Amino acid sequence: MGRIDISKATRPTRGRVGGTDKDRAARFRERMPPAAKRSVFMRNEILLPMRSPPANPARTEIPDTTTAATEIKGMARGMGVDDVGIAELDASLVFTQAGDLPHTRAIVFGIAMSFDTMADIGPRSQDEVHRVYHKLDDIGVRLAHQIAAFGYNASMQPNEGDIPLVALAQQAGLGELGKHGSLISPKLGASFRLGAVTTDMPLAIDGPQDYGIDEVCARCGVCTRFCPGDAIKPFKQAINGVERWHVDTPACEPWFHKLFGCKICLMVCPLNAKGMFGTAFKAASRTLVQTKDAKGMLKLIEERTDMRYEDFVAPAAPVDEEPR
Numbered sequence: 182m183g184r185i186d187i188s189k190a191t192r193p194t195r196g197r198v199g200g201t202d203k204d205r206a207a208r209f210r211e212r213m214p215p216a217a218k219r220s221v222f223m224r225n226e227i228l229l230p231m232r233s234p235p236a237n238p239a240r241t242e243i244p245d246t247t248t249a250a251t252e253i254k255g256m257a258r259g260m261g262v263d264d265v266g267i268a269e270l271d272a273s274l275v276f277t278q279a280g281d282l283p284h285t286r287a288i289v290f291g292i293a294m295s296f297d298t299m300a301d302i303g304p305r306s307q308d309e310v311h312r313v314y315h316k317l318d319d320i321g322v323r324l325a326h327q328i329a330a331f332g333y334n335a336s337m338q339p340n341e342g343d344i345p346l347v348a349l350a351q352q353a354g355l356g357e358l359g360k361h362g363s364l365i366s367p368k369l370g371a372s373f374r375l376g377a378v379t380t381d382m383p384l385a386i387d388g389p390q391d392y393g394i395d396e397v398c399a400r401c402g403v404c405t406r407f408c409p410g411d412a413i414k415p416f417k418q419a420i421n422g423v424e425r426w427h428v429d430t431p432a433c434e435p436w437f438h439k440l441f442g443c444k445i446c447l448m449v450c451p452l453n454a455k456g457m458f459g460t461a462f463k464a465a466s467r468t469l470v471q472t473k474d475a476k477g478m479l480k481l482i483e484e485r486t487d488m489r490y491e492d493f494v495a496p497a498a499p500v501d502e503e504p505r
């Protein structure tokens with residue numbers, strides 16, 4: 182069953198805000214390619230301060246929440262998102278560090294990453310991730326400003342924001358949680374990133390959907406086989422009161438650091454064949470099949486990027502970037 186039961190969920194606590202060791206976080210950032218660094222600067226120093234605009238005191242009343250939801254989602258699409266849905270904002274999904282978020286709705290959206298670039302895994306893929314994150318935050322800020330102009334409170338939610346965006350996106354019906362810990366969308370496959378805006382504007386919700394993805398993950402183990410950190414668990418676990426797929430973050434982190442954010446699990450997921458990258462995935466999968474497993478994949482990545490990943494000494498402490 183694809184719908185996750187959050188009725189017994191307890192609030193998660195973010196373990197990575199700011200990182201516990203600023204020096205190690207700085208080393209990770211230092212290794213980023215220049216375009217990724219510029220995207221991080223624009224997100225953190227320019228967009229983040231604008232994430233929660235003041236609400237217009239001349240409020241526009243909302244007589245019909247369905248019409249309002251259609252209008253807001255249309256705005257998001259017009260700004261360039263590839264998919265969008267609206268979730269009820271359940272307080273149990275909000276990080277404890279965020280305090281009491283006085284919002285009731287979340288508009289959650291996704292933007293596809295170029296599959297060819299992601300398949301590279303090296304620095305080019307890190308540029309692509311941060312290009313997309315910047316675009317998501319930029320759209321989130323503009324959407325929050327539009328909602329504020331209606332007279333409602335709104336905040337752009339970046340991936341280091343108040344809420345785990347994968348859980349929120351599942352509740353908005355954008356897709357289902359995959360075994361690799363990321364959302365899988367029937368439209369975008371696994372190669373995309375998420376953004377959101379939370380608000381107190383009354384909007385009709387879309388709610389979670391069952392796309393049959395959970396059942397596929399129960400039978401498939403491709404991401405588990407290709408993960409170099411053996412971090413993707415083949416069984417579900419109860420995490421914060423929710424039974425779900427689970428990724429061992431400490432096991433993922435060394436490879437996340439070595440491989441410029443890794444993403445092997447996203448790239449190899451066969452459900453990419455059903456999304457908008459079907460053609461690109463099918464072409465890439467001919468090579469992937471030949472690599473057979475994590476060891477073969479690492480050899481291919483080293484050949485493509487001309488880097489020796491085993492030689493890189495990764496920072497041992499968490500940094501302020503989500504693994505996926």
Ligand code: SF4
Pocket residue numbers: 359360361362397398399401402403404405449450451452
């Ligand atoms: S690779 Fe297979 S098991 Fe892993 S997320 Fe994709 S479909 Fe699920």
Ligand code: SF4
Pocket residue numbers: 361407408409410411412413428432433434436437442443444445446447504
């Ligand atoms: S990002 Fe890499 S190391 Fe982390 S879970 Fe995915 S494949 Fe494994």
